[in-house]
Amino acid sequence: xxxxxxxxxxxxxxxxxxxxxxxxxxxxxxxxxxxxxxxxxxxxxxxxxxxxxxxxxxxxxxxxxxxxxxxxxxxxxxxxxxxxxxxxxxxxxxxxxxxxxxxxxxxxxxxxxxxxxxxxxxxxxxxxxxxxxxxxxxxxxxxxxxxxxxxxxxxxxxxxxxxxxxxxxxxxxxxxxxxxxxxxxxxxxxxxxxxxxxxxxxxxxxxxxxxxxxxxxxxxxxxxxxxxxxxxxxxxxxxxxxxxxxxxxxxxxxxxxxxxxxxxxxxxxxxxxxxxxxxxxxxxxxxxxxxxxxxxxxxxxxxxxxxxxxxxxxxxxxxxxxxxxxxxxxxxxxxxxxxxxxxxxxxxxxxxxxxxxxxxxxxxxxxxxxxxxxxxxxxxxxxxxxxxxxxxxxxxxxxxxxxxxxxxxxxxxxxxxxxxxxxxxxxxxxxxxxxxxxxxxxxxxxxxxxxxxxxxxxxxxxxxxx
Amino acid sequence: xxxxxxxxxxxxxxxxxxxxxxxxxxxxxxxxxxxxxxxxxxxxxxxxxxxxxxxxxxxxxxxxxxxxxxxxxxxxxxxxxxxxxxxxxxxxxxxxxxxxxxxxxxxxxxxxxxxxxxxxxxxxxxxxxxxxxxxxxxxxxxxxxxxxxxxxxxxxxxxxxxxxxxxxxxxxxxxxxxxxxxxxxxxxxxxxxxxxxxxxxxxxxxxxxxxxxxxxxxxxxxxxxxxxxxxxxxxxxxxxxxxxxxxxxxxxxxxxxxxxxxxxxxxxxxxxxxxxxxxxxxxxxxxxxxxxxxxxxxxxxxxxxxxxxxxxxxxxxxxxxxxxxxxxxxxxxxxxxxxxxxxxxxxxxxxxxxxxxxxxxxxxxxxxxxxxxxxxxxxxxxxxxxxxxxxxxxxxxxxxxxxxxxxxxxxxxxxxxxxxxxxxxxxxxxxxxxxxxxxxxxxxxxxxxxxxxxxxxxxxxxxxxx
Numbered sequence: 001x002x003x004x005x006x007x008x009x010x011x012x013x014x015x016x017x018x019x020x021x022x023x024x025x026x027x028x029x030x031x032x033x034x035x036x037x038x039x040x041x042x043x044x045x046x047x048x049x050x051x052x053x054x055x056x057x058x059x060x061x062x063x064x065x066x067x068x069x070x071x072x073x074x075x076x077x078x079x080x081x082x083x084x085x086x087x088x089x090x091x092x093x094x095x096x097x098x099x100x101x102x103x104x105x106x107x108x109x110x111x112x113x114x115x116x117x118x119x120x121x122x123x124x125x126x127x128x129x130x131x132x133x134x135x136x137x138x139x140x141x142x143x144x145x146x147x148x149x150x151x152x153x154x155x156x157x158x159x160x161x162x163x164x165x166x167x168x169x170x171x172x173x174x175x176x177x178x179x180x181x182x183x184x185x186x187x188x189x190x191x192x193x194x195x196x197x198x199x200x201x202x203x204x205x206x207x208x209x210x211x212x213x214x215x216x217x218x219x220x221x222x223x224x225x226x227x228x229x230x231x232x233x234x235x236x237x238x239x240x241x242x243x244x245x246x247x248x249x250x251x252x253x254x255x256x257x258x259x260x261x262x263x264x265x266x267x268x269x270x271x272x273x274x275x276x277x278x279x280x281x282x283x284x285x286x287x288x289x290x291x292x293x294x295x296x297x298x299x300x301x302x303x304x305x306x307x308x309x310x311x312x313x314x315x316x317x318x319x320x321x322x323x324x325x326x327x328x329x330x331x332x333x334x335x336x337x338x339x340x341x342x343x344x345x346x347x348x349x350x351x352x353x354x355x356x357x358x359x360x361x362x363x364x365x366x367x368x369x370x371x372x373x374x375x376x377x378x379x380x381x382x383x384x385x386x387x388x389x390x391x392x393x394x395x396x397x398x399x400x401x402x403x404x405x406x407x408x409x410x411x412x413x414x415x416x417x418x419x420x421x422x423x424x425x426x427x428x429x430x431x432x433x434x435x436x437x438x439x440x441x442x443x444x445x446x447x448x449x450x451x452x453x454x455x456x457x458x459x460x461x462x463x464x465x466x
Numbered sequence: 467x468x469x470x471x472x473x474x475x476x477x478x479x480x481x482x483x484x485x486x487x488x489x490x491x492x493x494x495x496x497x498x499x500x501x502x503x504x505x506x507x508x509x510x511x512x513x514x515x516x517x518x519x520x521x522x523x524x525x526x527x528x529x530x531x532x533x534x535x536x537x538x539x540x541x542x543x544x545x546x547x548x549x550x551x552x553x554x555x556x557x558x559x560x561x562x563x564x565x566x567x568x569x570x571x572x573x574x575x576x577x578x579x580x581x582x583x584x585x586x587x588x589x590x591x592x593x594x595x596x597x598x599x600x601x602x603x604x605x606x607x608x609x610x611x612x613x614x615x616x617x618x619x620x621x622x623x624x625x626x627x628x629x630x631x632x633x634x635x636x637x638x639x640x641x642x643x644x645x646x647x648x649x650x651x652x653x654x655x656x657x658x659x660x661x662x663x664x665x666x667x668x669x670x671x672x673x674x675x676x677x678x679x680x681x682x683x684x685x686x687x688x689x690x691x692x693x694x695x696x697x698x699x700x701x702x703x704x705x706x707x708x709x710x711x712x713x714x715x716x717x718x719x720x721x722x723x724x725x726x727x728x729x730x731x732x733x734x735x736x737x738x739x740x741x742x743x744x745x746x747x748x749x750x751x752x753x754x755x756x757x758x759x760x761x762x763x764x765x766x767x768x769x770x771x772x773x774x775x776x777x778x779x780x781x782x783x784x785x786x787x788x789x790x791x792x793x794x795x796x797x798x799x800x801x802x803x804x805x806x807x808x809x810x811x812x813x814x815x816x817x818x819x820x821x822x823x824x825x826x827x828x829x830x831x832x833x834x835x836x837x838x839x840x841x842x843x844x845x846x847x848x849x850x851x852x853x854x855x856x857x858x859x860x861x862x863x864x865x866x867x868x869x870x871x872x873x874x875x876x877x878x879x880x881x882x883x884x885x886x887x888x889x890x891x892x893x894x895x896x897x898x899x900x901x902x903x904x905x906x907x908x909x910x911x912x913x914x915x916x917x918x919x920x921x922x923x924x925x926x927x928x929x930x931x932x
Contacts, residue, residue: 107704107822154655163655166632179903188852189620189629189818189884191668192899193926194908198664202657219712238573246685249758250716292715296762352655356573386654418655433658437645441915442660448914449907460659 010067011047017059022097024048033092035077040425042085045072045092052097054172054180054211060093061209061454062178068452073205075147076118078139080350081423083151083204083459095146098211104129109217110169110186115146115210119153122215131217132289134161138337146210152202154419156333159385160253160289161218163419164201170214171197175207176450186214199445204421205456207449223294226254226287226329227305229314230280234359237284240313241355241385244286247304251297254287255385256333262381262392266332269339275329276316284314284384285333336381340392343379347398349391349405353414358387361412365391368404373397388418406432422460430461476533477513483525488563490514499558501543506891508551511538511558518563520638520646520677526559527675527920528644534918539671541613542584544605546816547889549617549670549925561612564677570595575683576635576652581612581676585619588681597683598755600627604803612676618668620885622799625851626719626755627684629885630667636680637663641673642916652680665911670887671922673915689760692720692753692795693771695780696746700825703750706779707821707851710752713770717763720753721851722799728847728858732798735805741795742782750780750850751799802847806858809845813864815857815871819880824853827878831857834870839863854884872898888926896927 014023025047034042049064049071051057064071074084074094086092098114101121105111109131113122119133120140126133137143137155147153149171153164161167169186173196183197200208231237237257244252258266263283267274276283286305290297301319308314320326340346353361369376373395382389395401406416406429416429430439443464446453453463480489490496491513500508515530515537517523530537540550540560552558564580567587571577575597579588585599586606592599603609603621613619615637619630627633635652639662649663666674697703703723710718724732729749733740742749752771756763767785774780786792806812819827835842839861848855861867872882872895882895896905909930912919919929 105822106708108820152657152661154657158654165661175903175907179906181904181907182901183904185820185879185881187818187820187879187881187884188624189849189854190881190899191618191620191885191887192881192883192896193888193905194673194911195618195631195664195668196904196907198661198667199911201664202661207660242572247758249756290715292713292766293759293762296759300758352653354574354651354653356571383655388655413651413653415651415653415656415658417658418653419657421657422659430658433656435648437641438647438649438662439659440645441641441647441662444914445660445665445911448910 010063010069013063014049014060017063018049018051018056022050022052022056024050033074033094034086036082036085040082040085043088043090045086045090048092048094050094050097054174057174057209057211058178058180061174061176064091065176065178065452065454068454070454070457073150073209073456075115075144075150076139076142078143079147079151079423080420081417082425083421083423083456085424087458093209095144095211101125104131104217108169108186110214111217112184112212112214113145114212115144117145119143119145119148126217127220130220132220133215134167134218135164138334145213145215149201149210149213150203150205151421154383154386154388156254156256156383158383159255160250165198167216168197168201168213169216171200171210172212173200173208173210176452176455181208184212184214202421204423204459206446206459208455219291221289221291223290223297224287224326225298225301225320226285226326227301227317227319228275228329229284229286229305229308229317230276231282231284231314232312233281234362236313237282237384238355238358240284240308243304243308243313247300248288251288251290252286253289254285255383256285257382257384257389258283258285259378259380261377262336262379265379266335266339269342270332270335272332275318275332280315285329336390340379343394345394345396345398347393347395347402349402349409350418350420351391351406351409351414351416352386352388352418353409353412355387357412357414361408361414365405365408368408369393369395369401372400372404376401386418387414424459427461476529476535479529480515480526483529484515484517484522488516488518488522490516499540499560500552502548502551506548506551509554509556511552511556514558514560516560516563520640523640523675523677524644524646527640527642530557531642531644531918531920534920536920536923539616539675539922541581541610541616542605542608544609545613545617545889546886547883548891549887549889549922551890553924559675561610561677567591570597570683574635574652576680577683578650578678578680579611580678581610583611585609585611585614592683593686596686598686599681600633600684601630604800611679615667615676615679616669616671617887620849620852620854622720622722622849624849625721626716631664633682634663634667634679635682637666637676638678639666639674639676642918642921647674650678650680668887670889670925672912672925674921685757687755688758689756689763690753690792691764691767691786692751692792693767693783693785694741694795695750695752695771695783696742697748697750697780698778699747700828702779703748703850704821704824706750706774709770709774709779713766714754717754717756718752719755720751721849722751723848723850723855724749724751725844725846727843728802728845731845732801732805735808736798736801738798741784741798746781751795802856806845809860811860811862811864813859813861813868815868815875816884816886817857817872817875817880817882818852818854818884819875819878821853823878823880827874827880831871831874834874835859835861835867838866838870842867852884853880890925893927
């Protein structure tokens with residue numbers, strides 16, 4: 001079925017149906033398409049498709065599907081599971097020229113963005129109209145809306161606003177055969193057959209190409225505060241989380257954890273004075289975003305933090321008193337990813353476990369990893385409110401450690417990929433989290449919507465047809 | 467492929483794999499399975515499957531799939547699009563014996579319920595643990611969790627809590643071939659391949675059988691209040707909606723509209739004194755559910771209502787001052803469906819239009835329907851906050867009126883089925899709301915997961931294979 005050399009016929013057709021700037025070949029292909037921030041091997045793409053409209057995406061896909069030309073989808077190339085890395089024989093479909101962003105529509109509190117719009121541009125457009133976009137991740141300046149939808153991006157405020165899936169009021173997508181599915185009306189209630197939009201969210205580009213999205217916005221908060229706390233145990237941290245959930249009336253928007261080596265490491269990396277002294281067992285960053293009643297929300301937050309200290313849930317706490325302090329404390333959390341890139345012999349698991357298992361999981365996994373390498377350093381940071389840890393360790397035994405870690409995650413009812421997806425790099429672990437029946441169902445869906453397997457083939461799972 | 471007479475072979479196999487009470491045949495089949503509250507024809511089912519466990523569902527489906535025995539799914543049989551009505555040659559798969567409900571798990575604020583549990587039982591279990599379940603519909607005592615998931619039920623609090631889809635933290639489903647997909651862990655973040663759960667929500671039983679669900683709960687409100695208001699225009703009602711959204715800090719939980727004939731009709735039907743005098747252009751019911759700060763929330767609500775009157779958005783308002791008044795005002799809204807069943811020559815459209823089009827749509831549609839029948843009465847009620855109207859009319863020209871209404875809905879960017887689904891009765895209208903490419907994609911998904919077409923065949927769209 002697959003033509004391994006597309007040859008002149010396909011290129012002739014693409015030249016006919018696309019404007020010149022939408023097709024790059026030969027020396028015109030810059031190295032940017034082969035970039036991988038983890039430095040792994042990327043093959044040279046046969047050509048680059050850069051459509052500027054949904055109609056061009058459709059025409060390009062129909063041409064490639066007719067001859068079985070495999071395509072790898074590229075947005076901002078910030079993915080952490082290698083899905084955008086090019087394999088031998090693939091061409092690139094980049095959404096980089098689809099960067100239009102619409103006005104905020106006040107009646108529905110939504111806006112429409114094309115797939116190539118950076119996440120930060122949506123955040124800024126929302127803020128200009130006194131709204132807030134609910135998803136924030138460290139790569140906001142580069143990651144695109146299309147990529148964030150395709151990986152169902154999460155980040156720091158899932159606790160309050162949900163994953164990227166919860167932000168989608170409508171999608172436009174193009175199937176492998178070029179047919180366009182458009183559901184951008186953004187109705188709150190529309191039970192007319194299957195909600196096809198859901199299929200493409202988190203499918204990592206394997207089922208269709210997201211070209212446009214109608215995104216839900218929230219009212220801009222009238223007050224934001226962040227507190228940094230030291231806590232003695234995981235059980236205490238979870239008691240603090242319950243307290244803040246119960247008292248904040250939904251305003252609690254982030255609940256992050258840093259283990260001591262992560263906290264000390266980031267402090268040293270940034271050369272900043274520590275907000276709280278080093279040496280505590282765990283550090284928590286808790287944020288509220290109040291939608292109304294700023295003063296009351298801040299008073300409630302402060303009273304809850306004081307009660308937490310009285311009850312022994314927290315040992316010490318500081319709270320941001322200005323927008324500058326607020327930004328500085330978040331900058332500390334944001335620097336975690338950059339800091340970990342400076343460390344040798346690092347392995348990283350993006351895992352989640354149920355909160356009810358967290359207090360058991362953390363010490364048990366640390367003990368097991370120390371059995372493999374007694375020198376293991378735990379540079380762990382994460383979204384504790386969601387049960388999601390970025391379980392970064394420094395060890396000479398990376399492969400064995402990850403194998404051990406992920407098995408322990410699953411034994412505690414958790415997931416081997418909380419928010420980064422499976423892509424290429426995590427395929428060996430998919431079977432730990434998903435059953436054979438589930439993977440078979442995924443493969444049936446893939447075959448139904450992309451029978452020739454041209455879209456991000458061999459991402460998430462192996463292609464069936466060979 | 468399809469065996470039109472399952473004969474003794476299938477019954478022998480079912481008798482072998484199921485306990486006696488899970489299989490009803492002949493005279494043991496009560497009339498309840500053929501009930502349809504709209505009184506339309508239902509064929510006699512060949513037999514009734516009443517599995518008590520997921521394993522029994524799996525065994526029953528595998529047996530039926532092997533010989534192509536078509537099955538119609540039944541929950542509480544309260545669906546309003548006829549999906550549960552039996553067609554010639556079908557047997558029934560009823561989830562009535564799967565009624566187990568688990569404890570509320572405080573750490574995740576979820577519980578697990580089997581498909582046959584009535585919605586009201588989940589609401590009560592949540593309330594006993596000081597939580598709230600976010601979906602409420604009039605048929606709460608009979609409608610089941612499985613049916614509500616399969617139709618993505620909506621109701622009165624979608625404004626705040628979203629459709630049923632938003633309540634799902636995990637699902638267990640059985641495919642036509644008997645394979646079980648289990649994703650009940652309920653992790654907030656789990657990006658390990660496709661989120662298969664989404665497929666079955668709102669698929670009206672055509673893609674698989676929902677057997678269990680992990681449902682999300684919310685903190686029980688610390689205060690609830692409802693206000694009834696008279697408003698002069700739709701534009702004024704929408705200004706009031708925006709005001710309440712902006713001031714309530716997310717506490718606004720319902721925003722219902724009643725047109726004068728609906729308001730007067732329900733008042734008369736219940737024989738109650740009208741909360742506000744008859745004769746206004748529109749009546750609004752607005753509810754807040756505060757998650758914290760009861761007194762402040764109530765004061766904010768009252769201040770917003772007074773400001774709305776000052777600004778001319780509302781003409782008059784009363785507000786519930788006790789739990790008894792709160793219940794009485796909701797009882798008025800709840801009685802709407804019963805009231806409309808007492809009216810002759812009634813036609814009903816469950817439609818939604820974007821809020822930005824509502825002020826134009828309502829008078830234009832009324833004018834168009836009066837052109838068809840000048841005597842048309844408009845007994846309209848609905849969830850204005852979601853753009854969803856139950857567009858009930860009394861006319862001798864029902865068929866022509868519905869045809870006209872639904873075309874006008876689509877011309878205004880709306881949906882021909884906001885929350886009731888397509889089932890059998892609304893199939894003629896599906897093509898108004900969904901494109902040929904979308905319907906083709908639905909059929910491809912159906913064929914991928916149920917290749918013999920045994921599950922609720924010919925619901926939503928026609929089966930491809932004949």
